Amino acid sequence: MFNIINRIYAIAIAVVVSSAVAIAANPAANSAEIKIGLVGSLTGAQATFGQSTHKGVELAVKEINAAGGIKGKKIKLISLDDQGRPEEAATVVTRLISQEKVTVVLGEVASSVSLAMAPIAQQNKIPMITPSSTNPKVTEIGDYIFRVCFIDPFQGKVMAKFAIENLKIKKVAVLTDVKNDYSVGLTQFFKDTFKKMGGEIVVEQSYSNGDMDFKSQLTAIKSKNPEAIYVPGYYGDVGLIARQAASLKLKVPLLGGDGWDSPKLQEIGGKAISGSYFSNHYSSEDKSPHIQEFIVRYQKEYGVVPDGLAALGYDAALVFAEAVKRAKSWDTADIRKEIAQTKSFKGVTGVITMDEKRNPVKSAVVLAVTESGFKYQTTVNP
Numbered sequence: 001m002f003n004i005i006n007r008i009y010a011i012a013i014a015v016v017v018s019s020a021v022a023i024a025a026n027p028a029a030n031s032a033e034i035k036i037g038l039v040g041s042l043t044g045a046q047a048t049f050g051q052s053t054h055k056g057v058e059l060a061v062k063e064i065n066a067a068g069g070i071k072g073k074k075i076k077l078i079s080l081d082d083q084g085r086p087e088e089a090a091t092v093v094t095r096l097i098s099q100e101k102v103t104v105v106l107g108e109v110a111s112s113v114s115l116a117m118a119p120i121a122q123q124n125k126i127p128m129i130t131p132s133s134t135n136p137k138v139t140e141i142g143d144y145i146f147r148v149c150f151i152d153p154f155q156g157k158v159m160a161k162f163a164i165e166n167l168k169i170k171k172v173a174v175l176t177d178v179k180n181d182y183s184v185g186l187t188q189f190f191k192d193t194f195k196k197m198g199g200e201i202v203v204e205q206s207y208s209n210g211d212m213d214f215k216s217q218l219t220a221i222k223s224k225n226p227e228a229i230y231v232p233g234y235y236g237d238v239g240l241i242a243r244q245a246a247s248l249k250l251k252v253p254l255l256g257g258d259g260w261d262s263p264k265l266q267e268i269g270g271k272a273i274s275g276s277y278f279s280n281h282y283s284s285e286d287k288s289p290h291i292q293e294f295i296v297r298y299q300k301e302y303g304v305v306p307d308g309l310a311a312l313g314y315d316a317a318l319v320f321a322e323a324v325k326r327a328k329s330w331d332t333a334d335i336r337k338e339i340a341q342t343k344s345f346k347g348v349t350g351v352i353t354m355d356e357k358r359n360p361v362k363s364a365v366v367l368a369v370t371e372s373g374f375k376y377q378t379t380v381n382p
Contacts (some may be wrong), residue, residue, distance in 0.1 A: 239268025
């Protein structure tokens with residue numbers, strides 16, 4: 001199922017061995033500042049993911065520093081671009097740890113890329129918090145690896161329940177990116193729940209991220225007359241799939257996950273993607289003062305409404321900051337311990353409590369794609 005994972009592990013371990021990283025247990029102890037490393041796809045096919053995450057983290061850092069920093073130290077944010085490539089992520093995270101001496105690594109967005117980074121952070125005992133990698137295997141790498149997003153078993157269940165209970169759909173086709181751990185995992189979790197609830201998977205088709213022509217898969221899907229198509233991929237592919245489905249007069253909603261969360265989704269998909277639905281981490285329509293105040297501050301800084309990736313980046317930085325405040329020393333082992341003990345942290349994306357596997361227990365929302373933007377539909381609790 002996760003055929004790419006062994007290759008990624010080999011890449012990550014090779015980078016660790018070849019660079020002979022030697023890390024002090026407390027890189028911030030004798031420094032006037034706290035260095036935070038951020039790894040993300042600032043360029044490349046999923047660039048909006050990395051850019052939004054960077055802005056969310058950057059806003060948190062600015063606010064923390066404006067309030068005096070943490071224990072008398074200001075935060076220095078070092079963001080490096082991995083172009084969405086596992087091999088590059090392994091290289092830049094090694095640089096952050098061995099050369100920049102960061103106290104924590106934030107990232108990555110994509111699960112496949114986080115799986116390349118996590119063994120390096122674990123080997124060097126540097127806490128790593130991924131804002132939005134939802135594949136369960138990421139935090140299974142080791143006890144220094146955390147996340148602030150929900151995981152795919154829950155996300156897949158959310159959309160299966162929404163399809164059956166809210167949309168009254170019983171027959172679904174599945175279109176999976178087979179080279180993407182995120183997509184493969186979500187497909188399985190969705191299928192398991194959907195079938196348990198009485199639904200039928202009428203056909204399964206596959207593609208690879210970056211493909212441009214999906215018409216053969218969509219023609220096969222159309223022949224089975226599904227009521228919806230589950231496409232747990234990234235926004236670029238999904239937008240093209242929506243357009244090509246419309247050209248074939250395949251007029252059923254697409255369903256997906258948080259990999260859709262980008263303004264580029266509608267730019268690419270146009271009217272064809274309207275009427276579709278996806279699970280996500282937060283909604284900008286939430287009337288909570290805590291969320292609306294964050295949106296105002298973000299808009300003032302960047303001129304746009306924050307998406308879920310920005311909100312998760314913001315939460316990841318604050319979870320780390322709060323852990324440092326509680327830690328008895330600058331030793332990364334003490335900081336790791338406090339991240340693991342995060343309880344009832346009021347984040348923008350929900351209340352965060354780390355479980356024993358270093359995953360937060362939190363709710364998800366379902367958003368509808370409309371011509372005027374993403375519209376809140378419902379909240380699903382664990």
